[in-house]
Amino acid sequence: MAQPLVKKDDDRDDEAEYSPFMGIEKGAVLQEARVFNDPQLDPRRCSQVITKLLYLLNQGETFTKVEATEVFFAVTKLFQSKDVGLRRMLYLMIKELSPSADEVIIVTSSLMKDMNSKTDMYRANAIRVLCRITDGVLLTQIERYLKQAIVDKNPVVASAALVSGIHLLQTNPEVVKRWSNEVQEAVQSRAALVQFHALALLHQIRQNDRLAVSKLVTSLTRGTVRSPLAQCLLIRYTSQVIRESASNSQGGDRPFYDFLEGCLRHKAEMVIFEAARAITELSGVTSRELTPAITVLQLFLSSSKPVLRFAAVRTLNKVAMTHPMAVTNCNIDMESLISDQNRSIATLAITTLLKTGNESSVDRLMKQITNFMSDIADEFKIVVVEAIRSLCLKFPLKYRSLMNFLSNILREEGGFEYKKAIVDSIVILIRDIPDAKENGLLHLCEFIEDCEFTYLSTQILHFLGIEGPKTSDPSKYIRYIYNRVHLENATVRAAAVSTLAKFGAMVDALKLCQCLVVYLCNVCLLLQVRDRATLYLNTLGGDGEVVETDKGVKEFLFGALDIPLVNLETSLRNYVSYPCLGHIYKSSMVHHVILALLVFVTGGFRRCF
Template sequence: MSLLTKKDEESGLSTYYNNKTTVIQEARVFNDSPISPRKCRALLTRIVYLLYVGETFNTQEATTLFFGTTKLFQHKDSALRQMVYLAIKELATTAEDVIMVTSSIMKDMQPNSEVIYRPNAIRALCRIIDPSMAQGVERFFKAAIVDKNPSISSAALVSAYHLFPAAKDVVKRWVNEAQEAVNAKSSSSFFGSSNSGGYLGWGGSSSNSNSGYQMMPSTSYITQYHALGLLYFIRQQDRMAVTKMIQQLGGGKSGMGTTLKNPMALCMLIRYAAKVMEEDPNMHRPMLELLEGWLRHKSDMVNLEAARAICEMKNVTAAQLSKPIAVLQLFLSSPKSTLKFAATRTLAALAVTHPASVATCNVDLESLISDQNRSVATYAITTLLKTGNEASVDRLMKQITTFMSEISDEFKVIIVDAIRSLCLKFPAKHAAMLSFFSGVLRDEGGYDFKRAVVEAIFDMIKFIGDCKEQALSHLCEFIEDCEFTKLSVRILHLLGAEGPQAPNPTKYIRFIYNRVVLENATVRAAAVSSLAKFGLEKLDTKLSRSINVLLNRCLDDVDDEVRDRAAMYLKVYTEPKLIQPYIKEDSIFSLSALEAKLVSYISDPEALEKPFEVASIPKISRAQAAKEVARPSSLETIGMPSTSKAPTPPPVSAAETQSAYAQQLTEVPEFASYGTVFSSSPKPQQLTESETEYQVSCVKHLFKEHVVFQFNISNTIPDTVLEQVSVVMQPQADSGLTEDFIIPLPSLTAANSPGIVYFSFTRDNPEEFQMASFQCVLKFVSKELDPETGEPEEEGYEDEYQLEETELAAGDYIVPTYVTFASEWDRLRGGASATETFGLSSMESLKAACTSIIEILNMQPLGGTEEPQSSSVHILQLSGLVAGGGGKVLVRCRMTYSKAQGVTLELGVRAEKQEACSLVVAAIGG
């Protein structure tokens, strides 16, 4: 687009095309009598061009242009009719009352109308009609899908594909016609029509419908590609139907007997096969045989797609990779740059996980380093960096340096990432690589490229201690001329963390203070924080007093953030006891949990009368906080409400899970009086097997006086609807819980799965920690869906499904939180404590014992202690907050292992309240 714009500006076309006001004024040409096809085509071209480059028309302008354009239907010029359809198709999304032009479009859809008009009419009608009208035009679409002319058939299939989200039930009835289009044995059409819906060249102003066009036969079989996409769209919720379709169209193990002749259709079938193989382990072997068969297909496109699919499989073995790598190796010597590029890119990605398998192609890859296509050369040398040995590093680094200036930033980032991996693989070669990174930092480049280089140097500092001092010096030089604020802030933060421990920390202070003098407010604030940390290592020294002087100068800064930071650090200098909680503390409040608690606090008038309980908010490490800011919180897929149309990624931390569930519960009116949710289950408990027809999982939500069980229910049967869906729970005797109510699910189909059923209990004594097990039964009314109308039948049958038991356990009352264990353990020395010894004879290893204890208590493991470093002795440290004002609780598990006795556990507990101690001990002892 940038090149196009530049050319337009040079030729003066930009002024001509981009003047929206002129175009609207000239629309009067549509009302001329007689109509001038040449003028109208030129004006319509300008309208489409404006929409293409991002210009927008308001509703009134779009409506005026739309109905002005529709007046041109009376003219028979075929080229003009082509532009009319293009224009109304684009304007229809903004204009009003577009439904009025339906009759004119449907005239051109009739079987007896000109063949050249029908594909465009079908595409335009798809944009014009309301979803409720889809059933009225169903017969036209069905006839068009099976039309012998592939341009008409493809237009109908693509239109059906776009109609599907709004009119699922209607489009699903076209499955037989779509299957017939897939099985088409031959295809002939006007050249280019099946791909773009248009024709080469513009005709004259003659009224002859075929004027200006050259009809050329084509055997592209493009209809199969469009029909396969529609079939998958219709059947995507039915895994068995998709698997059957792939096997029928796959053509057996050889892949040669397939009815699909279009390479793009085969590529799409390969992607569907790879998806089925990933989702269903039972289909791994049959799908792999199909993929290996397509490696021998006569189309290069199909060969590459099959090879890529096998290379991207999870847990792929070296034996399974031999065939696809052999195919890719053949393409490395191809005269076509596209094939070489695709092969090298696939091998570069595979080299990350299977370098030994890719190493067989190293000879061919080395010959591509000097390839004229620098993109191919980039991927070739990137792959060699991942598969080469230590002896080849210096030679490869020299070759990289020669063409770094010839490639785009995108490929520079790829090379930098490869060298970063090489640094960790061969740390002895860090000098050459660090020299390369410092050199490219001085070169021209965008933010993404410079960030990749800085991140690579950060990793070298973290993992290769010998290069730390030199790397910090290079970063200091870089921020002198760095034009990116984000990078400057990150480097200053690193200097503040690593610089004070360096042998000669004073040499970094000049670079940092220069930022206070020369940079913008954001960088100045970061520089103040970094500068202050140099003096906090050793107070009352010459360096500390010098830093104090520099910070006092910052009190006169024009920005309040800079002044506030300087004042805070000066206060810390005078009161050293503030260093640990304000500077060196590694924990921080979870921002998502803090936000959820604050929103709940200010929305409850009664809560505002009491102080905000900050102690009830879980903490996370600063590393987790960085991830939390990078990704928004969300619920796991199976926990989404039934009204949600698409799943979102799972949360990145337990604190995010809590706040996301809290947000979901606030949208349920029945829970409005329950107050703030104290805790939710860290992950859903599966109550059914993964292969069953109905899949149910359970999440427990704990309130001050209530417990709510959330059942996430999925219906995997596509032609069945479940109505009056509920879960009946039977608690054990003396559970301390009283049943409140059930919020059932009115209906549940495979399309809107999962749905949610809520079951609420009242806690008889909120001061106690009730623990109980529950028998659960899924009850529903099952009804078949009418294949014609898509509506459920009037009569169904009641059914029930026995679920696994669920329980309310100690872990449901505890929320994980991050603390500095040593200091917090000492702080709780005078509080409630308990020590018990347990014999865990069923545990086969210390790691299994750690996993079980963490799962039972639902507490935060600290400092990597969940991974035992020894096979016989280990200490596990845990931290958590007890819901309902139970306060903080810490656990220290000293464990020993022997084959004769299993795991012996000494459980030490310290807490702010005795009830929390008793809860933890009872959980392990029970």
């Protein structure tokens, strides 16, 4: 299996090495653009130069005003060529250059001529270019041609005019709104793409009039839409009307639901899925309304097309969040998707099963997931971990198997976000499931024995200092904490010392055996945490005497700051940067203390206390 992967990487390297765009420089391409001025134009060479110019523009390369003007005037000379391919490249180049108002006049006559050409390709592209570079004054002059193009018999020309209208609606809405009659006629076109673009433009023209949109949907849901693309668009507009009517009405039957349910029997798969998705997203949808949509999505789960399987399992995954019982009937089909070659489909199938499964199926799912986890990326693993956490909170009696699974994957390879998701999940389970506390704390202790992330080590140590003293045998965690004092960096050592102090403050039995005091005395030999250890020794009675930990000590160790850290950080920054005081305290001890406190606050080490 390793050889094909290496071969694939080699192929990618070869592709990158022999890319026709490698090493392209703007200056060299501008020099090549002189080919546009040749008396005998070479269409192939001109097309190659335009391709390079388009590549530079799309890579973010900027042309100066002089460079753009020179290229534009040189490109306009290509209108004399009769080559169809070069003419298409010419249209693209003019659109990307976005000429100024003075320069637009130069190409207007040529584009107007192409709009009335007998070649449909010229007409469609000329419409697109003119509408892209034109202003309001020129638009009124060509408005008559655009209206005619909307109802043109050629679908390419009609679609070009409609798409241009969609773009122009953002800049010249008053002009485009006058095309409503032509657009309404185009909605009845037999061409699928024309009907799709016409419906999109007509809806945008009426989108601010709720009654007009409702009338549009009412008229079109009677069966006049033939294009599958337009039908999908109509389903979305229908869902919008349903949502708006639901917010205004107090109850009763849901309008247009019969139309959505009827679309589930459409010939086109995209329409069926769009209708099913729309039904599942209805607010306050009932089980009776969900049933036909779930049935259709269940059929898609066994489709031979990966896109349909993915769409169906993703929709069911969303439904499982609000109606898990409605998705239960699909569990058998989703279990077969765990081994799907598409890892996205497999991940969604697993997370959906975890949301909809019952208590008896947990162990079986865990066995299937164990083999699956090693084959997916960290981003998918995080999704699975979050689903397992939700499942454990749903079935607390299964915490042992689920906690063991989380601890096993915690010891495997993975990035910071993945490990953090596992640690957060274990922490939440410990807090919400009392029986899982001691088992979960031991798993966290074993993890910090070989943890490469300082943030996670300090987080676990802080949490251990809060929950560890409350367990039946707190002394068994001391070894793990004390190891961190000797084997980790300064940040983790500081957190470990604070955690030891919390154990000493909360568990008198540990102080009676004098073990904690000895530990802290040894810690004092370490320079980085010497001051912190000395503070805690004096607080807890480091002279060897057994003192009763009073309320003030516990408040010092466990209490929260009276002010937000954000406010403290702002005040410290203002103090350090204050112009009158900055030069006075620049070399003083006060200044160093302020800087140290600022680093402490911004570093987020407050949780270590």
